[in-house]
Amino acid sequence: MYLIMQNKRLTTIAKVGLLLILGMLMSAETILAQRSIIPSLGGSRSGTSGFQYLKINVDARSSAMGGSNIAAASDVSALYLNPAMAVQRTGNQFYVGHTAYFADISMNYAGYIHRYRNFAFGGALTYLDSGAMEETTEFDPFGTGRTFRTIHMAASLTMAQELTNLFSYGVSVKYLDERIEEIQTQTVVFDIGFFYRVGDTGLQFAIGLNNFGFDATPTGETSRTTLDGVVIETDFESISPPTTFSIGTAYDAYRNENFSVLVTGAVINPSDNAERFALGTEFGYMDMFYTRLGYEFGVVEASLPSFGVGFNLPVLNYGLGVDYGFSTRDRLGSLHRIALKFNF
16 A cells, blocks of 8 residues: 555656646746846857757657657667667667758768667767759859868767666767868767656656867868959868757656557757757557657747657567658758667
């Protein structure tokens, strides 16, 4: 009887806690702006960081949920979202993802997580290629006859440990390489994450600090045409990585043998823009078929919700997962993401 009363009490506390958290998250944008609890640098530092490709969501499931699943990243996307979640998997997984970005730009992501006792080790590679683009200048607005491309890469190694069945932490180190024309920029950054589960209540939290590291100075040279002739540029200002602080929560709102409902929320505070708030939900059927919906608050171009689907299929003694995510921006157009996950 005592255990039953304790479980009921924990469940009540979890529900009350979830309502409080969601209430705080829903009003976070207003509170942060008025009280400056977390400094909003959107007005003063927008566009001042480099390595902007790090802010592009690589995961189909996450993008379908509006990027709100920071505390519910149950696959290799944890290596991108929050390294502490990498150890929450019960097995190993190999993941490949593709993002059809704007203007025919493609972004690819691949990663692997290996579980060993109460540790998880992972590695991931992000690669963005603009493809060939025609060079234009103020003197040749219709093209100079030359083409160029921009390539962006991030390679990461992750270690996460589950200290108890309720708490875990994780650390990632990432090597960044950005190339535009003959200019190359390289640096090293870190991700740090923490995860906490509130007993068996279905409520869980995650905190993360992503892309925290060293400024980088571009090297190489480029030429530009001026009224005084061709000028060779070799001196460049240093570039800061887009450090991001995030707080997320997730709650198993309903679950039985066939159906499940997951509700997620997150506040994301980047160093080079204003805060944004995301809400998402995932409806599951027999742990095999999923539909997802999400919305981002504080993103001017995101006036429509994102959505997606997912499948988990048993193949021999292994598992195959397929995720699709769709999101759109008012003026730039639609984004399509797809991911394949191999569980073993």
